[in-house]
Amino acid sequence: MSAPTRRDVLCTASALALAACAGPPSGEAAPSPRRAEPLPLHAVRLKPSIFKDAIEANRRYLLSLDPERLLHNFHKSAGLPTKGALYGGWEARGIAGHTLGHYLSACSLMHAQTDDEAVRTRVDHIVRELASCQQAHGDGYIGGTTVERDGRVVDGKIIFEEVRTGDIRAGPFDVNGGWVPLYAWHKVHAGLIDAYRLCANTLALEVMLGMADYLATILEGLDDAQMQALLVAEHGGLNESYAETYAATGEGRWLALARRIRDRAVLDPLSEGRNILSGLHANTQIPKVIGLASLHDLTGEKHFADTAAYFHDIVVNHHSYVIGGNSEWEFFRPPDVIAGALSDRTCESCNSYNMLKLTRRLFGWSPDTRLFDYYERTHLNHIMAHQRPDDGMFAYFMPLSSGARRTWSTPEESFWCCVGSGMESHAKHGDSIYWRAGADTLFINLFIPSEAAWVEGRMRLSLETGFPFAEAVVIAVEKAPEEARTLALRMPGWCAAPEIFINNAKAEPEKRENGYALMRRIWRAGDKILLKLPMELRAEAAPDAPETLAFLHGPLVLAADLGPSNAPFEQIPPALPKGGGMRSLTPLDDMPYTYEMAGAASDSVVLKPFFNLYDRRTAVYFPQLTAAEWTEREAAFAVAQAEKTAIDVRTIDVIHLGEPDSERRHDFRTNHSDVVAFGGKNGRQAWWGVGNYIEFDMAVTPEARFLYAQYWGEEIDKAFDILVDGEKIAHETRPGPPIARFVAKTYPLPEGLFRDRKSAIVRFETKGSDAPVYECRILRE
Template identity: 35%
Template sequence: MKRFCLVLLFIPALLRAQPGSRLQEFPLQQVKLLPGIFKEQELTDLYYILQLNADKLLAPFRREAGLPKKSESYGNWENSGLDGHIAGHYLSALAMMYANTNDKRILERLNYTIAELKICQDKNGDGYLGGVPGSRGLWAEVHKGNFDTFNKRWVPFYNVHKVFAGLRDAYLYNGNQTAKAMLIKLADWFTGISTVLTPEQMQKLLQNEHGGVNEVLADVYSITGNKKYLDAAYSFSQLAILQPLEKDQDKLDNLHANTQIPKIIGFKRIADLGNDSSYNHAAKFFWETVVKHRSVATGGNSVREHFNPSADFSSMVSSVEGPETCNTYNMLKLTEQLYFSDPKGLYMDYYERALYNHILTTQRPGKGGFVYFTPMRPGHYRVYSQPQTSMWCCVGSGMENHAKYAKMIYSHSADALFVNLFIPSQLNWNEKGLALTQLTSFPESNTTQLKINKVAKSDFSLNIRYPAWVKPGSLTVRINGVIQKVKPAASSYIALKRKWRKGDLITISLPMQTTIEKLPDGSNYEAVLRGPIVLASVIDTANEQGLNADDSRMGHVAGGELYKITDMPAFVSDADNDASQIGVDNNAPLTFTAQNLIYPDKYKKLKLVPFYKIHEARYVVYWRKESKQNFAALQAKLADEDAKVAELAAKTIDAINTGEQQPESDHFMESERAFSGVNFNRHWRAANGWFSYLLTDKKHEAKKLSITYYSKERNHRFSVFINDKELAKVDLQNGKQDEFFTEVYTLPGDIKYTDNQSFRIKIVAESGAVAGPVYEVRLLKD
């Protein structure tokens, strides 16, 4: 028998791609998922996509192009200001799903959608393509440097960016030449704005959320080689975010999280194409900051869509609006870019963590439906979208998330294959004539096998990721049954070099251990992980109001009863590390017990299972940790606080966290000479003119209106109106010194409701005075 020489090389965690050796992703057509949890989710997504009506998604584009109506548009976010944004995500999802599955129904939808959008773009005549209400007048004003109308619309650039990215994806994933031509025309339209406005005007314009316009413009430069698009990408980069990051300054507290992440993706793309070290540094520092200091165990981040203070995660535990799916969708896109230019194991460690514990969990298996917020509040639950009623941003990104699982399983350089994720799949590396199958039931087993089915050019290195969650020295590799020597270093890659033959079988053992992980601020809440998998427990399935979302503006929020945190199970232990108290339940895979830790007694028999298996249920991901001595006293204190929170929640019909982007959008804010800020980590809204919100009271139960202010303020005099009828005069000179306080106003009995469910509250400044600051508005039953 001919002997084959095997050389084992260690690739350190600081492995760097040299110029010309940057890693590449495989075309999605070359990687196919095999049966398993990811394939099931891909097929569920495919079914959801097929339930959508393309003509309804395209209706805003026809309207803005002045074309005859083919269909009414969808409701929800699609007819209340963000008209057309889902169609862009739809294009991207169709492009990736067809590349993955070769399903002809998907191709038909893709071709139809592009053809119909082309009709709209041609009718517009200037390259513009979008469903933003009042597009023609809006963009004419922007070209003149007048941004008043622009700032009153719901994130216009963010909206148009979605179809911009969709056209790019249709070309990159499927080679659609019509999409490419349309993409370049839309890029020319964006470039036209950046060239007619001054740099100062552009920076002012970019104060409004604009998605990843700079990223796609950079991509168009890559596609065409025309530097004007890279110049435009620079013009669409916000310096107020870039410059602190370049200096290693974390100034992200209280910023709207997902507004920032796409900008950073653009910074990284510009850095790679323009060889810009400062932009590259900013992107890396942002990633490190968010991953290490602002993300929870699942890989997600944000509370009510904002970066909570990095030193205080208390709102993460108390809020029902926990990590947003769109944020992790974008963090994974940024991680991909960082990895391809600098393939460190730590990037894939995060990618794997977020993929299994957040993205995978945000689609209900089999039934379908996407999740917006994933609460970390113990005892709460999640809401699932419905194809005909729910048109949130996380529905758009959700369609993409589950169509791209094959994207990062493998990557390659000219002469090396990298195995990044342990997911059952088939790879065809056409350039090497290599066909490879990965067989695994990971994470329910701790092994994976790679089988060489065909190989023409055998002179390549096979690089296996050594995850951070595997102890140094415990990973093992066998080739055709023969154990190999592996250097004991985690969060890196092991390079296997030999003359590969058809039939070679590589078996990798990845021993998992149980670990405990605290919140990033070090507070007394901890999550349990097995390897990279977050474990959680089901509390019950009761009182899950709005589990299947309706078409209301706030339908994406789980608004059901708040369980008192003090009634939820906690870990009570004097140990520094509770991992040893987590036992294995041998009756089911990846199932664990913690009866020696959990209190009260009624919860001691709870099972800990992978969070991705929990759906349509109330759950606990983060366990409050107390010492035995302090538990009783702290329970009494927290119970009193909890009771007040629960009582207020039971009385609340609608509430607005003023100054926060999405809550204000959800309540249709209108304003004149208004401004916002943050004080003691609470957002506020004020005005030299006025600001207003639409409050919803479907059952006409409202009796009181509460408004929260802060401290005494000179010359802060204003009136509160209900439907233009004065409810109260306010002078903050009469406020409470140096503390937050809440005033409660009795509502008139003759409120007139819009659509029989809503009315408008308006805060109006006296002449020469200031209205607010207002920190919260709450509509109460009593």
């Protein structure tokens, strides 16, 4: 069969949005370009569903965090007494403080979504503390970032003052040796804007304007070349924050600065219609384009919309995987390379969070169902997959390689960027269900159980559904005016034969427009709309490998369930027989949305919805193989298993790094490290720098002759020492070339070292790089 690609399915709704933005010539202002606005979060309340479960799990996590600990570096920077110990993970590194900004936004969104007063109290408290920090500085500055100078960790404010003097030494992820200080700054700036808008905290506006002024006095003093040199470093949505500061105040100074914060190296080619994304860090670029979209909203200038719509189009249709996410190892790969870029580090979650923000901007200019087909796909299959609802933890990447599993954050020792954006994503599931076009038309875009108050239209609606695990959506009118109103129902692109009933009678829309069924009438309280959305199985081919397929049931991406995540993956990745396609799948009658896939590996496998396989190993893309190709895979697998067996019989002890049980058994210790994953295995990565370490105890006998360490072959050019009982046995550099598989190296142990010992301390210590290790063994001869 010839399956459509994602590009075929999603088409180019971005281009449709662009066409609808036709306005005055570049540089001329226009009236508001927005044709639709989402109902505000406070006007939407969620009913019981998986989406409300996610909100509740996130609320519990937000309230479990101690604001004083997130404020630690802010107090310290201002010379004030700290009130809580510093958290671990990224909050113990130079980027510290970014989480506080996300936390402010998340609590503000949560209050708007739920009216929860506990989270609002957190917002008010943090804003007061930031005001105190700002007052202590006396110049508008507030910040929590740090930087190392002369072997000491010092306040990151020094970087901002260096930039003020024209001392700018920027790389992709640092400014003057500090880890993305402008990125962290943006998070706090944006958090204060959200506290003002969503919680009506007027002090937040004052504090925000103080910090906006502090940074502005620095940026306004830079010439264009200096500004471009600074913008080489990741700076988040700094242009968006200054645009939104202008929206909040009307002060032209902020708009002028938002225009100047333009990374020409990236945005100029995009404005010319050139796809230069390959090799670029994905989440560095998306916020810059959101900033351009914000400028279009404020000025009506068409060239901002042109660039935003073009960028959206190429990311969605040429750089995204079947779940809607993009990037591999955080970077854009060449256009239409999907099957050739499957790994444990696909689809950084922050990217999807930001792409959905951009999609909302485009939809406001030109409502079209295809934009929300993409939104729904990404929201269901990536955002809902990246929070584990039983404990509210988040996944950084969404791995799509066969046998991979999700690596979850910890409550107090992670604080990755994707934890911060996850706090926000799961505080606002009601923000895009309903969109208003004045008092006349209400768009219903997402099928999430909820109640909505459409104030302008003087209507109140209730939506009931079991979606995505049900095909029926019921919309009840609870309040309606005397005049006619239009309810615009999204007809999803994945549904071939939707049906509409009003008060049990089959109904036809007054007209269809951009994929919407426009239902116009004088509505009465008690009216009910039944929307039936039959779901079917379909396949989508990888654009770079048409024989490699992914499967969807309605809007849900399916995945092979390959067993629990805490069990090793020791099987050949599943595949389809050549030419089998969808004919290889049989629905299981007793398990809705579940299929048996025959001919996959030596046994059949079961396909289920991907998003809620939280603690399972999965496969999403399936190559179609001939019998000879399958035999070749079996032979290679047998060789690998034989090699593993040969190592097993020589093993005295083994630790699987990044695995909680194995680390506990070996009394694992570290000062600064992260759990990483590749090839279906977890590992540990001692942080980049000098003196960061991972260490653990291993059982030994007099027979011990070698230390065996396993590395991922693409992680090269390192510098770390390996020590056993304090004695250096090797300095590892991991020279290239990169190899996309695990590699192992054995290090001889000094003879007689363990004559009278039963255990030894093994330590990997950085000497100018990071140190990622996946498995260690003590081996006999």
